[in-house]
Structures are given as C-alpha cells and as structure tokens.
Amino acid sequence: MSETVKKRSKSRVSGVDRFLTVVRVLMATLIVIGIVAFIAQQVWPGNPFADWRNPDARGLTGDQFKGLVVSGLSQGAMYGLIALGYSMVYGVLGFINFAHGEVFMVGTMSGWITSEKLHDAGLWESNFILSLFLIILVAITTSTVTAIITERIAYRPLRSSPRLIPLITSIGVSFFIQNAVLGLFGPASKGYPRLPEWLSKQRSIFTVEIAGTKILVMVVAAISMASLWYLVERTQTGRAMRAVAEDKEIASLMGINVNRTIVITFGVGGAMAGVGGILWGLLFRSVTHMTGFLPGIKAFTAAVVGGIGNMGGAMAGGVFLGSAESIAPMVILEPLGVPGVSQLKDAVAFTVLVLVLLFKPSGLFGEKLSQEDRA
C-alpha cells in the first residue's frame, strides 16, 4: 500500500518539475543575495563583496529611496487602473483583450487634443482645474466609447467561438487602433501643454519629497478605484456584473440582460483606462500612437500578477509591479554588479511576472483555477 503511494508520488515528479524547482531556488537565491548585498552596502559601503561586484555603486540615500517608492507607486497606480480593464473583461468573457492598451492610448490622445485646444483658448492657464475636469471627461468618454464599439463589432459576433479566437481578434483590433491613430495624427510625439507651477512643483509631505503631479495621479487613481469598488460591490449593476462573470445562463435566468452587462463591463474598463490615460499624459506629457503598447502589456502583467479576474488583485498587482520595477533595479540588481540597471525596468517587470507564476501560478490574490477554467 505505502509502496504504491510512494511509486505514484515518485512518478509525478517529472523533469520539468525538477527544472522548475532549480529555477525557483536560483531566482530566490539571487533576490536574497541582492537584498543582502544592498543592505551590506548601505551599512558598510566598502565591504569586500561590494568592492568585488560593483565598486562604483554608492548605495541609496534615504531620499533617493523614498523617491523611488513614490514614482513606483504613482506608476503602479496607473498600471492598476489599466489592469482593471483586463481583469474585468477576463472575468466576464474569459479572454484577454489585448486591445485594452490601445483603449488607454486613445484616452491619452484625446486628452492631448483637448488640452491643446484648451491651451489655445487660454483656459488651460486661467482655469486649470476646470480644464483638468474637461480632459478627464473627454478621455473617459473616448475610451469608453472605443471599448464599447470594439466589443460590439469585434467580440460579440465571436461570443460563442473558442476563447482563442477573440484573443487573436483583440491583437488585430490593437493593430487597427494603433494604425488608425497613426494615420490620423502622424507618428510624431505629441506633448501635453506645460502644467501650472503650483501643481507640478515639489512638495514635502511627511518628509517625502514628491512632485505635485504624482500626488494628483495617486489621488485620482484612488478615487477612481474606490468608485469602481463601490459600483461593483454595492450596486445592483455591480451585482449583475459579478453574477454574469460567474454564470451567464443563470444570470439570464434571474432576468439579467447579459449582453448589456457585458457592454457595461467593457465600458467601465474603458473608463478606467481613460482616467489612466490622462494621468499618464499629465505625468509624462507626451503621447504617440505606440503609447498604449508597453503600459498595456505591463498592466496585463499586473493583472496576472494580482490574479486575473480579481479586481482587488488587479489594483494591488499594478501597485506591486510599479513599485517593483522602480525599486528592484537599484536594490537587487545594482549591488550584484549588473550594469545600467536604471534601464532594466521592463526586464524587471516581466521577471516579476515569471517569479509570481513560478511561485503562485494563480497570482498573488487569485483563486485556484478549476480544470474547466484553465482551458
């Protein structure tokens, strides 16, 4: 009896499992060594390991570290806003809408157009708060409408086909929107008008030096996420969305209009991407037709890291990913003697994805997927 059990458990450990274990151990060791080396460097800058690996590294001052955390958080808040769209659509329809990054880009782009017009009219300088509301409104509307239109013409006709089909379609939609924007506005990078001094200047809050723009980003992101949470958890519409995500047939049996609920889901995801787009525009002040690509992929990563289909996970995943890609290069990679660490943000972001998938395949906050969901 015990022998057969042993045999079975033995045969379960395949070569792939062993390989993965080795990778897990290696990754974990690397991170631990990096962090230990970082701490050693902080405490004793000229220690032998630091001298050997990276004699030029100076370590970080407290202010630098706080700066990294703050940029990580504001960047992460935007990833989180975009990630919500991926996660919600996945929750309801079970496929990844790769065109969502473009929905975000369209928001940034429409915000640029509006802000240019407002700048020309002089309202940007004279009444910035009103202008801000206007561009946010325009971006939300544009992104929402884009998301709803793509659902209607690209995804709804494919509702009953295998999930791979809408996934591939979404890549096509993504190319289409990119190129449409390229055709309409050209390839040049477009700059948002300068922000008023009172907003963008550095402020000191709880000993943390922080640019006003980043505060704005975090505050707006927090407000949007809170209102989304309220919508999903506390309203009849949100209850319907969650019901549809779980079981469409029974949801329609309750009298829920499933199609309308799916449209609302796309729309709300689009609105969040629109808000994210404006924040992106305000923070980086430039937009091209390719703006949506990398943030889109990162946000998708954030959604997976947080546990796809889970909204709280998407937000947390975004913040986690943003912080990681901001902090990890300096804290883990530099003490190890990796050259040019500040350019390794993107590599770090995707390494985080690999790490999370290695250690917790369903994401940080994800539920265990059943066999049927995994298809």
Added chain:
Amino acid sequence: MTETALLEFRSVNTHYGAVHILKDVDLAIYPGEMVCLLGGNASGKSTTLKTLLGMVTPTSGHVLLDGEVVNDKPTSYRVTNGVTMVPENRRLFKRLTVKENLELGAYLRDDREGIEEDLENIYELFPRVKERLSQKAGTLSGGEQQMVAIGRALMSRPRVLLMDEPSMGLAPALVQQNFELIQQIHEEGMAIFMVEQNANMALSIADRGWVLQTGRVVLDDTAEALLANPELRSSYLGES
C-alpha cells in the same frame, strides 16, 4: 378545461442545429397544481424547461403564458410574469454572498418593501439561511445551497416554480426533506413543475405527470395512474 393554463406547449418542436429534440410536445400547467415530467437521459427534459423559460426558441408550435403566445419573448419577460426555475445542481453564484444570491432573485423587481417582506418570509421558511447571509454561497453545504436556490427562485414572486432535478446531488437523507419542502411551498398555492429522475418520489407528491421519451410525450396521466402503470419503469424510464 375552461380555466386558462398558466404555461402551455402546443405541439412544440425544437432543434439544436439539425437534431430534432422535442417532437410535437403538448403540455399544460394550471395555477396551483403540482405536475412532474419524467424521462430517462436525453429524453428532452432540460430542453423542455429551457423552452418554457425562453432560453430555447421552438422551431414550430407555440409556448403560451396565461394564454398568450410568448415564443419570442425573452427570459426576463417570463420571469417578470411569474415563471422561474430552480436549476439543476442549484447553480448558486458561489462567489457571491447568500444575501446577494437572494437579492439577485429579485433583480427584475423594484418594490423595495415587497422585496424586504419576501426576504423575511424566506428567513422564516429557512432559518438556517438567515444565519449564513453574509457567507459566500460556495461555502454552504448541499442542503443549505438547495434552500438558497429555492429562496432565490421565490424572490421573483413566481406563480409557477420549475424545478430541474431537485433531488440530484443531495444526500439521501436530504432528498425526503427536500420533497417535503417542495410540498410545503406547493401547499401555499404555488404551481410546481418538476423534472425528476426519482419517479417514485415525484409521482407520490404530484397531481399529474408526463413521460418523455426521445422528445415525445409517451404517457400523460394522473400521478396515481402512472404509479400503477407497470410499464412505466421498464419501458420508459430505462430502468430495469
């Protein structure tokens, strides 16, 4: 009969693609009665329910609700007009709380006081459910889930309750209890249309019954007559 049937099939045919499922099916459910539909696997029982609810549209024939043809009316129309179903295996929204499940049952209603009143009635009917309101429905036991599923259906204030295999997946001890519950609801005036594999149990509480075989109604009689019919099991239900 002069009384108008609550729900009625008049020579209904349905197809899934080229496959002919229901063949000239006639059914009628009158207010306040308890009827059951029996049949083996793949006899068209589930399709019958889906057609009654408007999830499947008949290719010919008529579905009538209160004597009005509702072939093209959506499910929500039928739910608003008093038809609802307790699905097979209960199919609760497992990630939602018990309270949310019950509230979703009343999704199409907007009379706040009426909903509150019905919630209270359900708590009275199922005191166990009240204790678990804020729990995720997926964490409940099978028997408790059954209570929530029935409660959820009752929240739409139905006049007829369609029940798809109510005893499926329940522990044997609960099956009896479940049938008593159905009877209790029925005694309060609810029409019940039950689809069951457990023919004995179903017929012992029903007024009338139909037997479906490969999409055709082969027997249509009172429950007593069906129970007494020696051929019922061997020929129609595929039991030995």
